[in-house]
Amino acid sequence: MMKPGTLILYAAARFLMPLQLMFSVFLLLRGHDEPGGGFIAGLVAAGAFSLYLFAFGSELTRDLMRIDPRTLIGWGLLFGVISAFPALLQGQPFLTAQWWPIPLPGGVEFKLSTPLIFDIGVYLAVIGTVMTFVVALAESEQV
Numbered sequence: 001m002m003k004p005g006t007l008i009l010y011a012a013a014r015f016l017m018p019l020q021l022m023f024s025v026f027l028l029l030r031g032h033d034e035p036g037g038g039f040i041a042g043l044v045a046a047g048a049f050s051l052y053l054f055a056f057g058s059e060l061t062r063d064l065m066r067i068d069p070r071t072l073i074g075w076g077l078l079f080g081v082i083s084a085f086p087a088l089l090q091g092q093p094f095l096t097a098q099w100w101p102i103p104l105p106g107g108v109e110f111k112l113s114t115p116l117i118f119d120i121g122v123y124l125a126v127i128g129t130v131m132t133f134v135v136a137l138a139e140s141e142q143v
Helices: 007-030 038-056 059-063 069-084 085-089 114-142
Strands: 097-105 106-111
Touching: 007 038, 007 114, 038 059, 038 114, 059 114, 069 114, 106 114
Parallel strands: none
Antiparallel strands: 097 106
């Protein structure tokens, strides 16, 4: 059951959410070279889910996310910790950046790096933290 809202809010949420999520991925991927990164990308993604929550309620938002926000925090912390170990395995100082070229079809090369893995961890942790707060606040208002 949807909570009361306006038709304009429903339409805006359905139109803007995918755009915000794509923009958050763009910010995530360009973050360690230019402005952006895991934190701001996570805030943009959390804003997209929050907009959906304001339009359709916490139950439908939880269904859309398919994973508990607190689980995202755990995955984010795990990615952050994992990003530290490749340098240690190479005999380099803790958190020294490592890059691995990955060839893609069409002659394009993608460089996977430990800064990107760390940024993905921050991204997931920020989404999880913000959405835990927002969903909890929304659900406390329904009581």
